[in-house]
Amino acid sequence: MKKILLSATHRIDLTIVLMLLMSIGIFAQSPGTTVVTPNTSVTFRTVITITGTGLTNYTVRFNNSGTDATLISRTNTQILVAVPSFTVTAPATTTSLTLNLRRNSVNYPVASLTYHAPSNTVVNNAKVSRLYTDWQGYWTSNNTTTVLANQPDRQHSLTALEYGGITYSTGVADAVLSAKGISYTAADFKALPVNSISGTTPSSSGASNYFAMASKMDGSASSAIATAPEVAGRKAKDVLIDGIKGLGIGTGMTNMSTSSIFEFVVSDIAESRINDGEPDLVVSQVAEPTSGDNDIYCFVDSNGNIVGRPVSVTMQNIPAIGTYKLDLFNITFNSTYDVATLTNSAGISNTNTTRPIRLVGYKLSDFGITAENMESIAGFKIMPSGISDPAFIAYNANSMLIPSPKINTQPTSVVACTGTGTSTSFTVNATGINLTYQWKKNGVSLVNGGQYKRRHNSHTQHYKRISF
Known part of the structure; x- marks a missing residue:
């Protein structure tokens, strides 16, 4: 056997070659240039978009721990992931995250982010204690009831709400409120304009993602008739913006998927409204909430970064202030929300039944909005928990501008x-x-x-x- 002797110079040259080959191997796996959006601040369920090339074989991980992001979709040029929940120890409200693309057990950092822990809704501050609607001309309630005559069974629109001990009108029927001797502060509420809903519907009825329709909208008090003119062909976005000023509370959706993120353009925040007592946003809940994850609401800038602080709510903790009669109908399964429609009855047990009504009010200050950061606001986002049952999400038109299409x-x-x-x-x-x-x-x-x-x-x- 012939021996090969290497001089010091040859050994150095060989070492350089080996290091070069190892370097080439590493860079061949690195993701290269990527663009991350949002790029500075996120919260639980924020959807992050990573754009680049050769991304098919990468996963996404936060920090160097075993916490992988929830994958939504992945192609060669784009990855969409949802941010999981991270523990932030009080009194801190944020923590730092490193976003990594990961391949072959190697992390490649692509962004440094600040995670904002959602602030829990304070029930006594946020609850709406009484509602007024135009059912049968005038109806008001501050609790659930088993009295059939006090359970609305047709579409009706919110005319006023009591929040913080003060009654605020919505602008739907102020003359009726005055005629009934109700003392109120005139306001101007409208439903957020749902133009489109992201995400897909469940694959079966097991997720209980239903249309909630007042029981007599289909013309029958005892049956659920999906072909009736008032219910046939409805889409999810239709029932979230119907009624006067979009404030119909006799229709809604139950158990909206976590993929059905709502995003709205917001501009022109009124500084004088930030710290006043009037609610700036009102969220409705028109079915029976169950325990589980909370809905997340937040203001964002033009890149989707958090402005102020996000807010979460457990609807089960909010007192119910009314009861109505409804039929539940199935939605097209395994379809995008934008095209899915009301299909058929969800069954006899879900026909001519009852559900409670809840309303939650928020002020801009609840979201940490100030005169200093309000100019950064470009949008408002709602990230459902999977057990959300909205009829509408309303905003105070005196507090902010929500441009319609x-x-x-x-x-x-x-x-x-x-x-x-x-x-x-x-x-x-x-x-x-x-x-x-x-x-x-x-x-x-x-x-x-x-x-x-x-x-x-x-x-x-x-x-x-x-x-x-």
């Missing part, structure tokens, strides 16, 4: 001759968040395909008639 450019009429084989296009441009579109001809919805072809981006929608 706006059509900037309407389609332009086109004159075309039939039988010529020519084609033409119609275009609409709109602004808003999570916009969806439906083109119609003579009141009938058009379907993509055949003679028609649709293409769009987030703000512009084109529809093309292939031939005439």
